[in-house]
Amino acid sequence: MFAIRGSGFGLYGYLPALVHGCAQRIILPERYRARLESRSELSPFASAVEWESDDRTLLDRANGVAIAIRPANQRDLIPEYLARTNIEFLLLEKPLAPSPQIAAALLENLIDSRKTFRVGYILRNTSWGKQLLATLARKEAGGRLTIRWSFLAHHFLEDLRNWKRYSDTGGGAVRFYGIHLIALLAEAGYRDVPLSETFGDSPNECEKWIAAFAGPGLPECEVLVDTRSAGRAFQVEWVAGSTQTTTMTFAALGDPFDSDVDPRTGDRRVPALSEACRSLWQSTGNEYAVYEAANALWRSVEDRTRFVADARA
Numbered sequence: 001m002f003a004i005r006g007s008g009f010g011l012y013g014y015l016p017a018l019v020h021g022c023a024q025r026i027i028l029p030e031r032y033r034a035r036l037e038s039r040s041e042l043s044p045f046a047s048a049v050e051w052e053s054d055d056r057t058l059l060d061r062a063n064g065v066a067i068a069i070r071p072a073n074q075r076d077l078i079p080e081y082l083a084r085t086n087i088e089f090l091l092l093e094k095p096l097a098p099s100p101q102i103a104a105a106l107l108e109n110l111i112d113s114r115k116t117f118r119v120g121y122i123l124r125n126t127s128w129g130k131q132l133l134a135t136l137a138r139k140e141a142g143g144r145l146t147i148r149w150s151f152l153a154h155h156f157l158e159d160l161r162n163w164k165r166y167s168d169t170g171g172g173a174v175r176f177y178g179i180h181l182i183a184l185l186a187e188a189g190y191r192d193v194p195l196s197e198t199f200g201d202s203p204n205e206c207e208k209w210i211a212a213f214a215g216p217g218l219p220e221c222e223v224l225v226d227t228r229s230a231g232r233a234f235q236v237e238w239v240a241g242s243t244q245t246t247t248m249t250f251a252a253l254g255d256p257f258d259s260d261v262d263p264r265t266g267d268r269r270v271p272a273l274s275e276a277c278r279s280l281w282q283s284t285g286n287e288y289a290v291y292e293a294a295n296a297l298w299r300s301v302e303d304r305t306r307f308v309a310d311a312r313a
Contacts, residue, residue: 001025001050002089003058005077006068007032011042013273014066014091016265019045021274026050027058041266064089064280070163071098071170078106082113089280090117095179098170100299107295111288118276119291121183125272127259128251129184132236135248136188139217143240146222147181149256150229156207166204173209174198174301178225180256182301183294185223190215190297196305203307211301234258 052058097103163169198206236250
């Protein structure tokens with residue numbers, strides 16, 4: 001039985017992923033009941049939910065916990081869950097912590113705990129992500145890979161001053177959005193960061209990120225993440241070979257998760273998230289090495305990053 005911490009994505013993401021995707025029973029705190037009942041798209045999953053008024057009793061009954069809260073709070077809660085002998089499984093959100101340095105220490109503790117855990121780097125579970133990883137695994141040198149992701153983040157649309165807007169709390173174009181791409185590229189074998197620049201009103205409020213990545217036997221990779229764009233587009237394209245005459249398009253979407261939408265589960269991220277949740281019981285054996293590589297590449301990005309005080313550059 002899984003407890004869920006977080007009444008936002010915890011309910012509209014992890015609840016359907018665990019119930020529809022993994023056939024799990026769920027236990028929730030009573031304070032989430034009104035939120036769940038207010039969302040009609042979640043009603044198909046309500047029969048799988050049990051309620052507890054006391055958090056301690058809730059955790060005593062669970063053998064797994066899905067955490068969908070801000071990175072700083074996740075950092076503070078993880079030690080408590082690692083200390084509980086009844087908790088066997090943990091589902092954790094990205095970024096794991098507000099900074100790669102803190103995340104590295106947490107990751108070490110998680111691995112040492114011998115509990116089974118997954119971090120929400122779920123681009124690897126999309127159909128285009130699987131195709132990209134399989135293609136890059138062939139290590140065909142030459143060519144250029146471009147990834148362009150443009151959209152208007154909700155915090156800019158509504159002018160919200162929340163944690164997702166600011167880098168020091170784990171938000172922003174790199175730490176909240178770009179981390180998805182960093183993790184995918186790390187799994188593919190990219191290790192070097194020749195270029196990384198952020199743009200915005202301040203270094204702590206970066207809204208646009210451009211970067212270049214390199215790795216042995218891999219095409220040069222250029223990344224653009226623009227979180228304050230008037231348009232909505234996600235494109236992954238590889239111009240392959242030394243002559244760069246063959247073009248392969250992996251994704252031409254409005255959003256990275258538009259390729260695998262399931263109308264039965266609501267949020268477009270749920271199919272990929274469901275697959276990540278199922279991997280708790282279907283391990284490939286390399287998940288933790290992927291997380292370590294992702295964190296190392298994230299740190300390299302941040303070490304390399306230069307801020308440019310012009311968001312529309």
